[in-house]
Amino acid sequence: METTLYGKIANQIIGQIRAGIFKPGEKLPSVRSLSRKRSVSISTILTAYGILEDQGLVEVRPKSGYYVRRVPVHEHRPPAISQRTSVPRKVATPQRVMEVMRDSSSPQFISFAAALPGTDFPVIHQLKRIFARVIRSAPFLGIGYDSPKGSEPLRRQVARRALDAGILCSPEEIITTAGCQSAIGLCLRALTSAGDIIAVETPCYYGLLQQIEAYGLKAIEIPSDAERGMSIDALRLAFEQWPIKVVLSIPSYSNPLGALMPSQHKQQLVSLIEQYDVPMIEDDIYGELGYQDRRPPAVKSFDRHGRVLLCSSTSKTLEPQLGVGWVIPGRYQEQIEYQKFINSVSISRLPQLAVAEMLDHGGYDRHLRLARESYRQRRDRLIDLVGQYFPGETRISRPQGGFVAWIQLPRGASALQLYLDAREEGILISPGELFSANSGKYQSSIRLTYSDAWTASRIEAVKTLGELVARQL
Numbered sequence: 001m002e003t004t005l006y007g008k009i010a011n012q013i014i015g016q017i018r019a020g021i022f023k024p025g026e027k028l029p030s031v032r033s034l035s036r037k038r039s040v041s042i043s044t045i046l047t048a049y050g051i052l053e054d055q056g057l058v059e060v061r062p063k064s065g066y067y068v069r070r071v072p073v074h075e076h077r078p079p080a081i082s083q084r085t086s087v088p089r090k091v092a093t094p095q096r097v098m099e100v101m102r103d104s105s106s107p108q109f110i111s112f113a114a115a116l117p118g119t120d121f122p123v124i125h126q127l128k129r130i131f132a133r134v135i136r137s138a139p140f141l142g143i144g145y146d147s148p149k150g151s152e153p154l155r156r157q158v159a160r161r162a163l164d165a166g167i168l169c170s171p172e173e174i175i176t177t178a179g180c181q182s183a184i185g186l187c188l189r190a191l192t193s194a195g196d197i198i199a200v201e202t203p204c205y206y207g208l209l210q211q212i213e214a215y216g217l218k219a220i221e222i223p224s225d226a227e228r229g230m231s232i233d234a235l236r237l238a239f240e241q242w243p244i245k246v247v248l249s250i251p252s253y254s255n256p257l258g259a260l261m262p263s264q265h266k267q268q269l270v271s272l273i274e275q276y277d278v279p280m281i282e283d284d285i286y287g288e289l290g291y292q293d294r295r296p297p298a299v300k301s302f303d304r305h306g307r308v309l310l311c312s313s314t315s316k317t318l319e320p321q322l323g324v325g326w327v328i329p330g331r332y333q334e335q336i337e338y339q340k341f342i343n344s345v346s347i348s349r350l351p352q353l354a355v356a357e358m359l360d361h362g363g364y365d366r367h368l369r370l371a372r373e374s375y376r377q378r379r380d381r382l383i384d385l386v387g388q389y390f391p392g393e394t395r396i397s398r399p400q401g402g403f404v405a406w407i408q409l410p411r412g413a414s415a416l417q418l419y420l421d422a423r424e425e426g427i428l429i430s431p432g433e434l435f436s437a438n439s440g441k442y443q444s445s446i447r448l449t450y451s452d453a454w455t456a457s458r459i460e461a462v463k464t465l466g467e468l469v470a471r472q473l
């Protein structure tokens with residue numbers, strides 16, 4: 001039993017933190033006020049707070065005071081992902097993907113499933129105003145098809161913003177598409193034939209796996225780290241063993257891990273694809289949603305020979321309803337333009353012009369600043385809530401951008417059972433099996449989207465999820 005005065009005070013505060021009287025992120029009483037209240041010396045309180053700090057329960061913020069650390073119950077540990085690479089095989093995505101997607105569009109659920117941007121930003125009103133203006137002033141009806149490359153004002157804006165990712169290209173080198181998924185589809189169709197092997201990170205956004213499946217391709221799943229993304233060493237080994245036709249990856253704030261591939265790895269990735277003379281499709285849809293000041297360089301920024309095809313869209317930064325995306329296809333320009341033409345001839349001009357206007361002087365940067373800061377805070381809150389309500393062995397990724405996190409449940413818990421139980425309670429999550437090329441993997445992991453504001457009902461839903469997991473153990 002603790003006999004020193006500072007030890008007793010430290011234990012009392014620990015009890016209060018565990019009981020939730022002081023919440024994660026909350027400021028503890030100042031040293032001076034606590035010393036007055038307890039009638040003890042300032043150095044006794046400082047020693048007590050020092051014990052809490054040593055135990056990782058509180059942190060000092062200079063000139064501000066002592067705060068309860070964000071994950072006080074169990075230290076934050078990223079999910080562990082098996083580092084074994086499997087052999088290439090046909091992809092069989094679970095039927096459940098479509099079930100989850102169907103449910104996600106129903107307002108009857110509290111959804112953490114679909115990766116949609118937050119709905120509480122003023123940008124939606126700005127977009128409405130821009131649409132109204134463009135309808136009045138720009139020619140779009142009665143002008144026939146848009147050009148096969150897409151609307152020039154949009155391509156000009158995309159080229160301008162690509163500079164931030166370290167990519168120097170002209171509007172002529174960009175092709176607009178009906179979203180990022182569509183851009184990736186065009187690339188896969190242009191670059192592969194049925195039976196080809198695609199190297200893809202694992203776990204991976206199911207939309208990419210579904211495309212690989214639909215085109216009759218084989219996937220070799222390259223292990224990913226929750227912080228640094230696709231393993232370059234594992235990719236190198238895969239190249240040595242298999243005739244890989246294309247590499248497909250989400251290097252900046254991947255879905256579902258939220259991992260950011262370090263710039264050095266991006267550079268090594270380019271060296272590898274050059275060595276093996278293989279194209280790479282870079283899904284950069286979350287690239288502008290980082291929480292740091294500077295946007296990370298794209299893999300394409302290291303590409304001197306045009307082998308990287310960068311695909312993106314405004315579905316995550318602005319709004320999926322816009323249906324506006326693009327590809328910067330490097331040396332594969334003609335093939336992609338041809339694929340776009342045979343698939344859709346062209347895409348609608350109106351949303352392209354509206355997005356161009358938004359990027360040009362519609363307050364896009366202001367919106368991004370707000371969205372990125374909000375997502376960072378919402379991520380912290382999710383980590384707090386999972387720390388508070390999920391069983392102690394739970395692990396969660398700590399994305400540096402985007403708005404999806406990967407959670408590894410304690411040993412013995414089934415993600416599928418949690419999905420089914422949660423659905424009964426009106427809560428939607430994405431079970432881990434959706435993110436693998438075959439459903440045997442990630443049976444105790446889930447993905448949660450944290451883009452929406454933390455309302456009381458969403459907080460309660462996380463609590464319910466934690467209770468449902470605990471019930472399984």
Ligand SMILES: Cc1ncc(COP(=O)(O)O)c(C=O)c1O
Pocket residue numbers: 115178179180181182205207250255283285312313314315320324325
């Ligand atoms: C990594 C990734 N790529 C592509 C898409 C689809 O993008 P779009 O809506 O622009 O087709 C998504 C949507 O969730 C995604 O997460």
